[in-house]
Amino acid sequence: MTYLAKPKLHHPKLPLNKxxxxxxxxxxxxxxxxxxxxHDSISAAIIQACFELDLPPHRIAKLSxxxxxxxxxxxxxxxxxxxxxxxxxxxxxxxxxxxANRELIYxxxxxxxxxxxxxxxxFAHVMRRGVNMTYIVENNGVYGLTKGQFSATSDRGSKxxxxxxxxxxxxxxVAMAMQLGATYIARSFSGDKQQLVPLIQGAILHQGAAxxxxxxxxxxxxxxxxxxxxxxxxREHNEAVNFLDVIxxxxxxxxxxxxxxxQEVRQHNGSVLRLRKLHDAYNPSDRIAAMNHLQESRARxxxxxxxxxxxxxxxDLHAAANTVDVPLxxxxxxxLNPGSAALAKLNASLR
Amino acid sequence: xxKHSIQAVNDFVIKFANVNGSGSASANTLFAxxxxxxxxxxxxxxxxxxxxxxxxxxxxxxxxxxxxxARRGGCDFMVAMNPQxxxxxxxxxxxxxxxxxxxxxxxxxxxxxxxxxxIGIPLTEIVNASYTDPRQRQLFKNIIYVGALSALLDxxxxxxxxxxxxxxxxKEKLLAPNIAALHMGRDYxxxxxxxxxxxxxxxxxxxxxxxxxxxxxxxxxxAVYGGATVAAWYPITPSSSLAEAFAxxxxxxxxxxxxxxxxxxxxxxxxxxxxxxxxxxxxxGARAFTATSGPGIxxxxxxxGLAYFAEIPSVxxxxxxxxxxxxxxxxxxxxxxxxxxxxxxxxxxxxxxFPEDPHECFTFGAEAFDLADRLQTPIFVMLxxxxxxxxxxxxxxxxxxxxxxxxxxxxxxxxxxxxxxFGRYLDVDGDGITYRTYPGTHPTKGSYxxxxxxxxxxxxxxxxxxxxxxxxxxxxxxxxTAKEVVPKPVITKAAHSTRFGVIYYGSTSPAMHEAxxxxxxxxxxxxxxxxRAFPFSDDVLDFISAHDDLFVVEQNxxxxxxxxLINEGAIDPAVLTPVLHYDGTPIxxxxxxxxxxQKLKALHVAPLHAVPGRxxxxxxx
Numbered sequence: 017m018t019y020l021a022k023p024k025l026h027h028p029k030l031p032l033n034k035x036x037x038x039x040x041x042x043x044x045x046x047x048x049x050x051x052x053x054x055h056d057s058i059s060a061a062i063i064q065a066c067f068e069l070d071l072p073p074h075r076i077a078k079l080s081x082x083x084x085x086x087x088x089x090x091x092x093x094x095x096x097x098x099x100x101x102x103x104x105x106x107x108x109x110x111x112x113x114x115x116a117n118r119e120l121i122y123x124x125x126x127x128x129x130x131x132x133x134x135x136x137x138x139f140a141h142v143m144r145r146g147v148n149m150t151y152i153v154e155n156n157g158v159y160g161l162t163k164g165q166f167s168a169t170s171d172r173g174s175k176x177x178x179x180x181x182x183x184x185x186x187x188x189x190v191a192m193a194m195q196l197g198a199t200y201i202a203r204s205f206s207g208d209k210q211q212l213v214p215l216i217q218g219a220i221l222h223q224g225a226a227x228x229x230x231x232x233x234x235x236x237x238x239x240x241x242x243x244x245x246x247x248x249x250x251r252e253h254n255e256a257v258n259f260l261d262v263i264x265x266x267x268x269x270x271x272x273x274x275x276x277x278x279q280e281v282r283q284h285n286g287s288v289l290r291l292r293k294l295h296d297a298y299n300p301s302d303r304i305a306a307m308n309h310l311q312e313s314r315a316r317x318x319x320x321x322x323x324x325x326x327x328x329x330x331x332d333l334h335a336a337a338n339t340v341d342v343p344l345x346x347x348x349x350x351x352l353n354p355g356s357a358a359l360a361k362l363n364a365s366l367r
Numbered sequence: 368x369x370k371h372s373i374q375a376v377n378d379f380v381i382k383f384a385n386v387n388g389s390g391s392a393s394a395n396t397l398f399a400x401x402x403x404x405x406x407x408x409x410x411x412x413x414x415x416x417x418x419x420x421x422x423x424x425x426x427x428x429x430x431x432x433x434x435x436x437a438r439r440g441g442c443d444f445m446v447a448m449n450p451q452x453x454x455x456x457x458x459x460x461x462x463x464x465x466x467x468x469x470x471x472x473x474x475x476x477x478x479x480x481x482x483x484x485x486i487g488i489p490l491t492e493i494v495n496a497s498y499t500d501p502r503q504r505q506l507f508k509n510i511i512y513v514g515a516l517s518a519l520l521d522x523x524x525x526x527x528x529x530x531x532x533x534x535x536x537x538k539e540k541l542l543a544p545n546i547a548a549l550h551m552g553r554d555y556x557x558x559x560x561x562x563x564x565x566x567x568x569x570x571x572x573x574x575x576x577x578x579x580x581x582x583x584x585x586x587x588x589x590a591v592y593g594g595a596t597v598a599a600w601y602p603i604t605p606s607s608s609l610a611e612a613f614a615x616x617x618x619x620x621x622x623x624x625x626x627x628x629x630x631x632x633x634x635x636x637x638x639x640x641x642x643x644x645x646x647x648x649x650x651x652g653a654r655a656f657t658a659t660s661g662p663g664i665x666x667x668x669x670x671x672g673l674a675y676f677a678e679i680p681s682v683x684x685x686x687x688x689x690x691x692x693x694x695x696x697x698x699x700x701x702x703x704x705x706x707x708x709x710x711x712x713x714x715x716x717x718x719x720x721f722p723e724d725p726h727e728c729f730t731f732g733a734e735a736f737d738l739a740d741r742l743q744t745p746i747f748v749m750l751x752x753x754x755x756x757x758x759x760x761x762x763x764x765x766x767x768x769x770x771x772x773x774x775x776x777x778x779x780x781x782x783x784x785x786x787x788x789f790g791r792y793l794d795v796d797g798d799g800i801t802y803r804t805y806p807g808t809h810p811t812k813g814s815y816x817x818x819x820x821x822x823x824x825x826x827x828x829x830x831x832x833x834x835x836x837x838x839x840x841x842x843x844x845x846x847x848t849a850k851e852v853v854p855k856p857v858i859t860k861a862a863h864s865t866r867f868g869v870i871y872y873g874s875t876s877p878a879m880h881e882a883x884x885x886x887x888x889x890x891x892x893x894x895x896x897x898x899r900a901f902p903f904s905d906d907v908l909d910f911i912s913a914h915d916d917l918f919v920v921e922q923n924x925x926x927x928x929x930x931x932l933i934n935e936g937a938i939d940p941a942v943l944t945p946v947l948h949y950d951g952t953p954i955x956x957x958x959x960x961x962x963x964x965q966k967l968k969a970l971h972v973a974p975l976h977a978v979p980g981r982x983x984x985x986x987x988x
Contacts, residue, residue, distance in 0.1 A: 074814060077651070077806045090816060090828070097806030099650060100818040101643070102669050108599075108640040112647025112655060113806070115597045115631045120651075120807050138643070141636040333631075340627040344596040345652035345805065347629055349771050352594045354620040356766045362588070363763040366578035367403075 034070040042067045044094040048087070054206030054232030055085055055154045059092045061209050062123070062152075065216040066093065076121045077113055081106040081135060084161055085127030085154035085232075093123075104135025107142035107151075111333070114147050117343040118334050121220060122149040129159050132168040132187045139189065143196040143225050148332040150219040151227045153189055154206070156234035157245035164237035175242030188314070190324060193227040194307050199330035200226035201306075203321045205250050206233065215323060217262040221287040224330030231319065255318040257298040257309070258291040281328045291323060300325050371463040372484055374565040377407045377432035379443040381520075381566075384456045386449050388420030394509030395426040396758070397534070398516060401527045402430055403579055403760070406571040410436040410877070412757050412953065417604065417696045423452045432573055436724075436760060437878035438953040444520075444566055446512060453478065465564060467516070486560060488515050493551060507548040514552025519560065521567045524553060578725075578763045582754035583658075585725035586684055587612035588764065589732020590656055591620055594772045595682070597655035599633045599644035601663065604696050605752040606686035609658040610634075638663035642670040645681045649674075650817060652805035654736045654772075656682035661690045661703045664710065671745055672711025673819045675842075678792075678801070680739035680746075680775070683707075684732070687751040689951045698951025699752035701873055704927035707747045708901055714839065718849050719747045719901040723876035724754055726761040727899075731854070733766075740775035742849050743800060751922070753874040753953040778802040783812040791815045791826040792838060799845030846902055853900035856907050859883070861892035863975055868914035869963065870943075872898045872928060874953065875920055881956035882963070889960070890974025891967055893918070901931060908936045911943075916970065918963055920946040922954050 030038040042063040047056050066076065073095040080086035082103035089098045101109040110124045124142075131139045131153050142151070157170040166174075169189065170182045193201050200222040204212040212230065219226035231250050233239045239246045244253075258279075281289040281301065291300065299305055306325045313320045340347075373379065383398075385391035392413075399411045410429045416422035429439050444465040447456045460466055462482045468474075470487025479485055490511055494504040517524050528546055535542040556562060587609050590598070600610040614632050621629040635641040641657040648655035659667070664685055674681050687703045689695035707719055718738060720731045728750060735746040776796075778789055783804070789812065792801050801824075804813040815826040823834045861883075871879045876897060883895055896910045911917060911932070919929040926945035932938050946962045948954040 072810060074810045075807050079647075095811055095814050097804075097814050098816040098818075099647070100816060100820070101646075102673055102819060105639060105643045105670065108635065108643025109647035109650070111633070111640075112597060112599065112644035112649070112653075113651040114647075115633070115644070116648040116651035116653030116655070117805075117807065137636055138640055141640065145633075333633075337631045337633075338626070338628050339631050340623055340629050344629070344631065344648075347594075347596060349594065351629055352596065352621070352772075353592055353766075356768050358620065359592075359764050359766045363576075363578050366580045366763075367574075367576075 033067055035072060037067065037073070039063060039067045041095065042073055042093055044089070044091045047091040049084060050236050052235040053084070054156060054234070055088050056091070057206040057209060058152065058154055058212070058230055058232055059088050061212045061216055062092050064209075065213050065220065068213070069217055069220060071121065071220070075119070076123055078123045078125065079106050079110045079113065080125045081127070081130035083127040083130045083159070085125055086130055088154070089125055104130050104133070105138055106130065107135065107138035107147075110149055111142055111145065111147050114149065114333065115337075115339075116345045118148070118339070119343050122147070123220075124149055124151040126151070126153050128153060128155045128157060128167040128169040128189075132189055136168070136187070140192065140196055143193050143198045143227065146197065146199065146225045146330065146332045146336065148223055148334070149225060150216065150222075151225070152216070153227075153229050154232040155189070155229055155245070156232050156238050157243070158234050158238040160234050160237055171244040174244045175240070177237050177240055188310075189227070190229045191307065191310055194303060194310070194325060197225070198227045199224035199327040200323075201325040202227070202323045203229045203231070203319070205231050205254060205321060207247055207251065208254075208321075211256065211259065211321065214260040214262045218260055218289050218323065218326075221262065221283060221285060222326070222330065223284050224327070224332045250319060253317060253319045255295070255313055255320050257295040257320055257322040257324065258293050258300065260323050261290040261292070263288045263290060281326050284329055289323065289326060294322070301328070371482070372565040373443050373461060373463040373465075375443065376567045376569050377430055377571060379430050379566050380439050380441060381428050381430065381444040381446065382442040382456075382459070383426040383428075383446040384449045384452050385424050385426065386451070387416060387418050387422045387424040389509070390506045391424070391448065391509050392426070393534075394513050395428075397527065397530055398513050398522070399428050399758070400530055400579065401517070401522050402428075402568055403574055404526045404530065405523060405568060406574050407432055407568060408434045408436065408573050408760050410438070410760065412438055412753070414952075415697050423449050430568065432571055434573060434760075435877065435881040435956065437881055438955050440955045440957055446516070448512070457483075465566065467512070467519075484564065486519065486564070488512070488552075488555060488560065493555060497551065507544070510545055510548040511552035514549040514554075515556040515560070517549075518553045518556035518562050519564055521569070523570070524549070574760065576763055577760045579758050579760050580725045581608065581756060581758050582722070582725045582728040582750050583609035583686060583756060584612040585764070586722070586728040586732040586748060586750060586755075588616050589729040590682070590736070591616045592729070592766055593654065593733035593736035595654045595656050595736060596630050597645065597648035597653045598630070598657070599635045599641040599655070600658050601635050601638045601641050603638075603660045603663050605688055605756045606658040606660045606663070606684065608756060609684055609686060638666040639670065642667040642674075642681070642683070646670060646674050646679045649680045649739070650806070654682075654740070656684060656736075658684040658686065660686050660688050661706070662693065664703055664706055668711045671717070672713060672715055674745045675711065675715045675717065676713075676819055677817050678743040678803070679817075680743050682735045682739050682746050682748065684748045684750060686755040687749065689949070695951045697752070699874065699953055700922050700949055700951065701749070701751055701875075702923035702927065702949070703749065704923070704931060707749065708931055716846055716902070717745050717747055718742060718853060719749050720854065721749050721872040721899050722754065723873060723897065724761040725759050726764065728754065729764045734854070737773040738852065741773055741800070741852060742845060743775060743803065744845070749873060751874050776800055776802045778804050778808075778813060780809045780813075783809045789813050790824045792822065792841070793824040794841050794844070797844075798848045799841050799843070800848060850902045850904045853902065853904065855904055856899055856910065857897040858906075858910060859895040861894050862887065863892045865892040865894055866915040867893045867967070867972075868910060868917040869893045869895045869920060870898060870911075870917055870928070870932075871895065871920040875922060878954045878956045878959055879920060882959035885956055885960035886963060889964060891964060891972070892975055893963070898928065901935075903932065903936055908938075911936065911938055915942065916944065917942055918944050918946050918966065920954070920959055922948050924949045
């Protein structure tokens, strides 16, 4: 059961980060997902990303909807507040939480059923609003908890475990996030931790709406021949456009790179995203070109992964709402209450 | 002129029949306010369609020196400005009443009635002679009829001028043309009409320090004083103006010197997202609310269950309208009582507050946030279209500067550091209310997982039946605690001891007060109780058990509050007789008094004795 806590004991020589925490301090309870589930790899990547970024665990709020993916916040960041909300509605709860306290880091974890089916509306609107968050979809193309129905990200023509063919067009959440104005958009694969960890780190450091679509095979219901979300299929069709190194603050480039193969994106908070180009023509700062590339590679049945788009100087919902720098949940009576004298004046204007 | 003419001073109903979108609203409000400024209470009501332009709309003003603010019913003076509704409007005038119309076009005699007084003024001819711009013609026509009415009804013209001056303060260019139009109408009436009619306004001193305001605006102001910082909403009549008023009040009161906002308002994509945002913000320690109406409540059900079960403070202003489904979206009802009281699947119960007027919309609007934090549960403030979207005369807003936000049981970093045992659902005080922590409080202590699934006292997921029952029982204990802290009922004793009682709530209040006076005139005495909150406190049940027969007056078909009383108070249904008004118009005193009189007659109750004069006067003796 999910309430089983991991033993607190650990090797005395586990490395510490700058805050003095070990990697274990970023873990949660023992996972109850199936052995080999892609989602557990993503949880591990989140743990590593937060540990390496030296984030205080309690300053992260993790929110999710309903489904296998939405259960995972129990399995990482045990010292963070978590909110397992209702199916498909994590984005609104996260938006409200973000409005209340702009100083926490918001990590939204969802699945393809949660975000592309029941929650497609909230997914779209949270991207439009530019909520400062990291939104991860653990995308396996199937409903796991209810035993293997197709989800809305299943490709047309892909086969279910029982042999049924999916007749419906797939929803590509990356393409939607591109169109809806998300300012950091990536796709990765749960089986490629090297690629995934820096993408999560870049998303966390990004001060706007960051979305990562992580293809995460379901070993129980969607890892067979004919599936387009199986380990084998994704490995065969994966086309990484770049490889990201995240540097919290600019440091010297020590490795030699061939000219034109390195691209740097400086983010507003001083962090630097250093991208090694794997695809010559790919420019992740050009939204329209990125959208074209995505459609073309999809037509070739390739799965584009990497940092697909980034805006180094994003705005967010708080900027749009012009809210004070102090978190709204810290404002006291004096800051909020106009008092009786103002009320008397207001009364007078209503006579 | 008819043989009989209604004669009344400061006690009549005047109704304006207009076309939606013709700019009549501000002229009509001007008219109503000018009477108020003469010290005579008025109670206006907008009767409007779900439409922006073209459909009929009415503005009904009850002039009432006695201060009876309910809709009276009937019409003594009709300002018939809408040809579409002419026949209906003319038919509605009381015998001996007055018809005021635009006489530019000749109307056949058959379009009038012999038993009413007809006052024609060639409004179109006047505006066409004075203005060339069609929009100006339309707008000034409205001011011109206000001018003519001032002459007919003796409304003091300098009072109207003063109001126009206040309205156009800072836009002086518009002032002179409006004053000119006012006098154009007034002068025409004095020169060409017999202004000696039976209805008159006479200066009085019955308004006092009362204010004139819409309930939605008052509730929004309550949210400002209650410390709300996050509002999420989706446009829906009749609640949109509440969210918009909150924005307006915040712009006035919540902007820092450097122009930053101490609030955030989100127009969400739907009601599901609205309540989701409220829950997210409240979970994270901000005071948050949404404003909606019945269809929105239906959409929010799943989230409301989460807020109940996960115990997230949240405030929902429900400005009720006529359902079911889309129903009559611009008509009033009290028909969301049950859908709010038991919102969501599973065993749920919610706290409801029933304000009677804008004054209480403000008070309860602020109080709701303290209650939400104290009880860690959704609080519904149940307005309706009648109080929400009409300006109503009421007591001025009051605030005690010593009062501070009551954030309820929140465990701080210091308490956690000191080693205090923290269990999110651990009832340490026995009142069913447990401590919570805000996210981000302490590096290693006090974090927990919020979820809609069952859990133990330490917020750990469990499907153990005993732990589930333990939690559900505690939620009931918390609901018991709620009975002690929600507003108590207001009880009005009859002049004579009686075994009859009447129960009412919300916007029925002014009609009920007046009905009690009418019933007293008929020798029928009833003690009255205005319920102000659910769950019902002991006072509510004591009142019921102290009477043999009670009437429950409601503005819905299914006697929803009565059902709630029977269910939650274990009341014998036979003692609670429903009195139900649900055609979408606000309930009237005449309706209540007639219904109760008839039902008492059926119970063979003889009037105690005829009381000369009214109940109010009697109490003053």
